[in-house]
Amino acid sequence: MFPSISFLVLSFLYTSISATNNTTASTCAALEASLPEDVFLPESNTYNASISSYPFIQLRLHPTCLIRPNSTADVVTAVGILKGSRTKFAVRGGGHNANRGFNNIEDGVTIDMRSLNGVEVESGVVKVGAGAIWQEVYDVVEKYNVTVMGGRIGVVGVAGFLTGGGISFFSPELGWSCDYVVNFEVVLANSTVVNANATSNPDLFAALKGGQNNFGIITRFDLKSFPVTPLWGGRIAFAPTADTALLEGFTQFKLGEYDPYAAGWVTNRYNGTSRSYAPTSILWYTKPDLKPGALEHMTNVTPQVMNGMTTAYPSAFARNASMVVKTSNLNTIWATTTFHISPTIIHSIHSKWKSVIPSLCESYAYANIASELTFQSLAPPPKDGAAVNSLGFDATSHPEKDLVFLQIIFYFSDSAAFPGLNNALKDFITMFDEIADGEGVGHDFVYLNFAAAFQDPLQAYGKVDFSGLARTARRYDPWGLFQRQLVGGFKVSKNDHGHGNGNETFGQGPWEHS
Numbered sequence: 001m002f003p004s005i006s007f008l009v010l011s012f013l014y015t016s017i018s019a020t021n022n023t024t025a026s027t028c029a030a031l032e033a034s035l036p037e038d039v040f041l042p043e044s045n046t047y048n049a050s051i052s053s054y055p056f057i058q059l060r061l062h063p064t065c066l067i068r069p070n071s072t073a074d075v076v077t078a079v080g081i082l083k084g085s086r087t088k089f090a091v092r093g094g095g096h097n098a099n100r101g102f103n104n105i106e107d108g109v110t111i112d113m114r115s116l117n118g119v120e121v122e123s124g125v126v127k128v129g130a131g132a133i134w135q136e137v138y139d140v141v142e143k144y145n146v147t148v149m150g151g152r153i154g155v156v157g158v159a160g161f162l163t164g165g166g167i168s169f170f171s172p173e174l175g176w177s178c179d180y181v182v183n184f185e186v187v188l189a190n191s192t193v194v195n196a197n198a199t200s201n202p203d204l205f206a207a208l209k210g211g212q213n214n215f216g217i218i219t220r221f222d223l224k225s226f227p228v229t230p231l232w233g234g235r236i237a238f239a240p241t242a243d244t245a246l247l248e249g250f251t252q253f254k255l256g257e258y259d260p261y262a263a264g265w266v267t268n269r270y271n272g273t274s275r276s277y278a279p280t281s282i283l284w285y286t287k288p289d290l291k292p293g294a295l296e297h298m299t300n301v302t303p304q305v306m307n308g309m310t311t312a313y314p315s316a317f318a319r320n321a322s323m324v325v326k327t328s329n330l331n332t333i334w335a336t337t338t339f340h341i342s343p344t345i346i347h348s349i350h351s352k353w354k355s356v357i358p359s360l361c362e363s364y365a366y367a368n369i370a371s372e373l374t375f376q377s378l379a380p381p382p383k384d385g386a387a388v389n390s391l392g393f394d395a396t397s398h399p400e401k402d403l404v405f406l407q408i409i410f411y412f413s414d415s416a417a418f419p420g421l422n423n424a425l426k427d428f429i430t431m432f433d434e435i436a437d438g439e440g441v442g443h444d445f446v447y448l449n450f451a452a453a454f455q456d457p458l459q460a461y462g463k464v465d466f467s468g469l470a471r472t473a474r475r476y477d478p479w480g481l482f483q484r485q486l487v488g489g490f491k492v493s494k495n496d497h498g499h500g501n502g503n504e505t506f507g508q509g510p511w512e513h514s
């Protein structure tokens with residue numbers, strides 16, 4: 001089998017690097033010697049295109065070199081060379097995580113997985129290369145009249161989305177998208193390739209569902225498929241005066257009888273340049289014959305300025321929703337928090353945001369800020385007997401019914417505003433948590449896929465799941481390659497900030513301090 005052969009080859013390379021020049025540039029040279037087709041330097045068009053393709057400006061860091069593996073074997077080779085060199089590296093899937101340094105690195109080496117974007121359908125299982133984006137998946141699987149639990153916006157990557165949980169069109173009924181992965185193919189720190197599934201490496205299988213990049217580099221996801229049917233859905237834009245009514249609609253939607261076919265979110269957006277609010281909602285109903293179901297709490301709200309509700313397949317919704325993201329070309333940063341629904345909580349949080357946001361935008365007028373506040377539901381946990389994930393909800397709980405998470409986002413043109421706006425995000429999260437705690441509806445969950453770098457979603461899974469993740473990381477990566485050398489992502493190893501940031505000193509013994 002190729003893993004063990006590669007391992008021998010890599011031991012040789014390891015020795016030759018240590019004997020020569022141990023710098024990032026020499027690591028890139030060693031990578032180029034072994035993977036001549038895959039390594040790109042700053043002068044090349046591929047390098048430039050890759051950096052320019054990050055959707056948010058703050059993510060466009062400049063690695064010393066970029067690797068674009070074409071196969072699992074290429075990833076194996078790269079991991080061996082990187083480990084031997086001690087050079088810091090980042091791994092990029094779809095590149096849509098907004099945290100600077102999570103999917104790219106200044107100096108160092110970035111592994112851009114996007115050439116591994118194959119999608120194959122084999123007897124009900126969809127095998128997806130870890131560098132694919134959801135649009136590529138939907139476009140293939142719909143030809144087979146099936147679909148999968150995936151992202152609702154086509155440009156988002158499969159890998160980041162699934163390793164953070166993943167909320168899909170069908171989540172209100174079926175749960176987290178990660179629970180529909182039947183097998184992960186993973187390259188471990190020692191350059192072996194393993195499958196993680198319900199019967200093989202089940203601890204790793206659970207850890208990868210919520211634990212992001214702490215355990216290895218995933219090269220393939222095998223996803224359960226189910227028959228595709230059209231959905232009813234789309235975007236509704238409301239008049240600025242409808243904001244309270246829309247949030248009241250969402251509140252009633254959450255307080256009322258649970259409708260497993262109703263998905264989507266409500267947003268209010270403030271544009272600091274035009275000084276105007278724009279409440280919108282993006283909604284889907286997975287049983288079009290029964291529409292609008294509980295979505296009526298939102299679809300009945302007036303006045304509406306645009307109503308795009310229509311019946312179509314997931315691929316069409318994912319493609320349309322991508323248009324907005326593709327053209328943004330702004331700095332985009334976000335944070336999240338979670339609370340129990342109550343008759344007043346969403347209004348209280350929204351009022352607080354509205355009371356602060358115009359003057360905040362005014363004080364950074366040079367940066368053309370816009371801000372969004374979005375509310376949506378969590379997904380149900382796997383039912384008893386199903387394989388577990390690591391998100392921290394037990395089988396008998398119903399986070400999908402009574403919990404709401406919010407995202408607060410800033411869009412801005414000038415990077416100089418970053419430190420100030422990042423602090424503003426922290427302050428907002430503190431204020432929102434205080435409001436929720438004050439009402440007695442606070443909740444610790446922090447949804448990883450929308451968490452800011454200063455938050456700690458892994459610890460928020462709770463003691464049991466967090467220590468399980470740390471144990472699993474130590475078991476599969478005792479040396480700490482993915483703790484210390486793979487920068488970016490939320491780490492199970494601790495530092496001063498409560499979570500790792502890949503910045504610890506090397507060679508200090510066990511990487512986990514607790």
Ligand SMILES: Cc1cc2nc3c(=O)[nH]c(=O)nc-3n(C[C@H](O)[C@H](O)[C@H](O)COP(=O)(O)OP(=O)(O)OC[C@H]3O[C@@H](n4cnc5c(N)ncnc54)[C@H](O)[C@@H]3O)c2cc1C
Nearest residue numbers: 093094095096097103152157159160161166167213218489
């Ligand atoms: C426009 C937009 C829409 C979104 N819609 C949804 C939604 O509907 N539902 C939802 O739940 N979330 C949604 N998200 C959040 C999204 O899930 C996260 O941003 C996610 O991190 C994106 O995955 P990615 O592969 O594009 O990210 P990347 O930034 O490429 O990766 C994220 C993290 O995963 C790690 N990683 C990437 N590839 C691998 C790999 N092969 N092996 C190991 N680690 C890897 C990276 O190192 C990085 O730390 C949305 C985000 C955006 C920007």
Ligand SMILES: *[C@@H]1O[C@H](CO)[C@@H](O)[C@H](O)[C@H]1NC(C)=O
Nearest residue numbers: 017018022084085086506507
């Ligand atoms: C490269 O340098 C680092 C830091 O100086 C050192 O810890 C590491 O062992 C070196 N790697 C090799 C392969 O010599």
Ligand SMILES: *[C@@H]1O[C@H](CO)[C@@H](O)[C@H](O)[C@H]1NC(C)=O
Nearest residue numbers: 020021022023024025026029
């Ligand atoms: C190591 O590589 C760097 C960058 O290529 C170069 O500047 C330096 O001179 C090299 N050092 C040695 C000892 O070869």
Ligand SMILES: *[C@@H]1O[C@H](CO)[C@@H](O)[C@H](O)[C@H]1NC(C)=O
Nearest residue numbers: 042043044045047048049052
């Ligand atoms: C890279 O692309 C940018 C624009 O995206 C351009 O300004 C720059 O000249 C390009 N650099 C190279 C080396 O092609």
Ligand SMILES: *[C@@H]1O[C@H](CO)[C@@H](O)[C@H](O)[C@H]1NC(C)=O
Nearest residue numbers: 037038046067068069070115
């Ligand atoms: C590997 O991928 C690069 C682009 O990323 C491509 O130019 C090259 O031809 C590929 N090589 C093989 C052997 O597929």
Ligand SMILES: *[C@@H]1O[C@H](CO)[C@@H](O)[C@H](O)[C@H]1NC(C)=O
Nearest residue numbers: 121141142143144145146228
């Ligand atoms: C998908 O469904 C269409 C319409 O029912 C049918 O014509 C087609 O053969 C199906 N394709 C596959 C691959 O099953």
Ligand SMILES: *[C@@H]1O[C@H](CO)[C@@H](O)[C@H](O)[C@H]1NC(C)=O
Nearest residue numbers: 182183195196197199200222
């Ligand atoms: C689980 O992994 C084992 C070992 O690699 C493999 O034989 C089996 O096919 C995998 N199961 C699934 C569902 O992929």
Ligand SMILES: *[C@@H]1O[C@H](CO)[C@@H](O)[C@H](O)[C@H]1NC(C)=O
Nearest residue numbers: 271272273274368369370411
């Ligand atoms: C805000 O509004 C202005 C003027 O209408 C527009 O040009 C700009 O693109 C908007 N900004 C954002 C971030 O949406």
Ligand SMILES: *[C@@H]1O[C@H](CO)[C@@H](O)[C@H](O)[C@H]1NC(C)=O
Nearest residue numbers: 234308310311312316317320
């Ligand atoms: C996609 O956008 C077009 C143009 O606005 C619209 O006509 C169409 O109905 C949309 N489709 C979906 C599925 O939202």
Ligand SMILES: *[C@@H]1O[C@H](CO)[C@@H](O)[C@H](O)[C@H]1NC(C)=O
Nearest residue numbers: 007188190191192475476477
């Ligand atoms: C690689 O690591 C895994 C997990 O720790 C271990 O099971 C396996 O034996 C190791 N393989 C080699 C060749 O060291």
Ligand SMILES: *[C@@H]1O[C@H](CO)[C@@H](O)[C@H](O)[C@H]1NC(C)=O
Nearest residue numbers: 101495497501502503504505
């Ligand atoms: C990494 O550590 C250095 C030295 O302590 C510090 O200057 C730098 O800001 C740290 N970087 C991050 C991302 O924490």
